[in-house]
Amino acid sequence: MSRVKTALLHQKTAMRRFFYSVVVWSLFLFAAAASAEELRVVFINPGFSDKDNPTGGFWNSVSAFMTAAAADLDIDLEIVYCDRNHIKMRRMAEQVLLRHSPPDYLVVVNEKLSAEPIVAAADKAGVKTFVILNRFEDEQYQKMGPPRSKYKHWIGSLIPDNRFAGYRIAALMIDRMIQAGIRDPDHRYQIVGFSGDYITQASIERVEGLKQAVAEYPNVDLAQVVPCNWSKDEARQKMPEILKRYPEIDAVWGANDPIAIGAIEGAAAAGRKPGKDIFFGGLNWDPPGLAKVQSKEMVTSVGGHFMTGGWALVLLYDYHHGHDFADAGTRLRYKIFGALHSDNIDRFLRKFGDRNWDKIDFTTYSMVLNPNLRFYHFEAESLMEADIH
Numbered sequence: 001m002s003r004v005k006t007a008l009l010h011q012k013t014a015m016r017r018f019f020y021s022v023v024v025w026s027l028f029l030f031a032a033a034a035s036a037e038e039l040r041v042v043f044i045n046p047g048f049s050d051k052d053n054p055t056g057g058f059w060n061s062v063s064a065f066m067t068a069a070a071a072d073l074d075i076d077l078e079i080v081y082c083d084r085n086h087i088k089m090r091r092m093a094e095q096v097l098l099r100h101s102p103p104d105y106l107v108v109v110n111e112k113l114s115a116e117p118i119v120a121a122a123d124k125a126g127v128k129t130f131v132i133l134n135r136f137e138d139e140q141y142q143k144m145g146p147p148r149s150k151y152k153h154w155i156g157s158l159i160p161d162n163r164f165a166g167y168r169i170a171a172l173m174i175d176r177m178i179q180a181g182i183r184d185p186d187h188r189y190q191i192v193g194f195s196g197d198y199i200t201q202a203s204i205e206r207v208e209g210l211k212q213a214v215a216e217y218p219n220v221d222l223a224q225v226v227p228c229n230w231s232k233d234e235a236r237q238k239m240p241e242i243l244k245r246y247p248e249i250d251a252v253w254g255a256n257d258p259i260a261i262g263a264i265e266g267a268a269a270a271g272r273k274p275g276k277d278i279f280f281g282g283l284n285w286d287p288p289g290l291a292k293v294q295s296k297e298m299v300t301s302v303g304g305h306f307m308t309g310g311w312a313l314v315l316l317y318d319y320h321h322g323h324d325f326a327d328a329g330t331r332l333r334y335k336i337f338g339a340l341h342s343d344n345i346d347r348f349l350r351k352f353g354d355r356n357w358d359k360i361d362f363t364t365y366s367m368v369l370n371p372n373l374r375f376y377h378f379e380a381e382s383l384m385e386a387d388i389h
Helices: 003-037 058-072 086-097 116-125 138-144 162-179 201-215 232-245 257-269 287-294 305-320 345-352 380-385
Strands: 039-045 075-081 105-109 128-132 154-160 189-195 220-227 251-254 279-283 300-303 331-334 338-340
Touching (some): 058 075, 075 305, 086 105, 105 305, 116 128, 128 305, 162 189, 189 257, 251 257, 287 300, 287 345, 345 380
Parallel strands (some): 189 251, 251 279, 279 300
């Protein structure tokens, strides 16, 4: 082979190696850039990872809905459970913030008013926080201020309208109680409210909604509001004493489904007939609660607020990609809740009875991915009409 041909061969080989190197490095840089663009979110879940706990499966539903949203939006989501222990919440959040590579966003709940030090620590660490389900109100709000003021990295909050939810449970329950016709027309109906606790904002606002509904019915009295710490067992244990104190009680309003179910079991054990001579309403859309709605032992389960975490991820996705939800506000409150009852329970269960939220296309809720959207549609009823995968 001539020296010229040999030189040309070496030149072609070198060029191939060069172009191969360029392609490999391009792919590597593209992959690195794609990885860098992926949102990393940690959710500090106040609940138990075990759905078979006395407080019900609400927090598992929050996680499941968020997981489905994260999959559609290419979000790297990690969920840390805190077993309804607000001290553990703070400790776990601090551990996340101390990581060598902390997340882009920390999603927290102001459970038992415990999120204040978490937001402060995240702000110091330069990690953006977003508060869901229970936000800062009253004295806490006076101290914290609005998002993006005292704490620049606390970018916003999203809560469902708990007052509306409490009102809706009561109104549906009262209407059903009166329609049943088991009392004389001039009878004064008695309701007892079983609340969650005294301090959580969601519990307080739901009770406010209960009182608002009762005030609209001149022949209905709210006899007492009894805290049950969100627990089925506690509601069951308190029901016999309530029946002794108010032997002609007509209905029990429950701040969540486990409380309502506990009250149902306590009433049945005392000889009352749930859904016939005493009426119950709850909140959560827990599967056991929906089973009670189907059997008509419960008038309604108002729910859908477990979706709040998933909708928060839509907001964070848009924020991360240049569309700031602050145009609509940084302290966001959406109705979110929907009521399931005898008229629509079967239809809902046919569509989502398997709790497979992967059927939902969460990309359709993003303003970045759907520039023609003018408003966020975060109402539970919208899912009943939504196309599914």
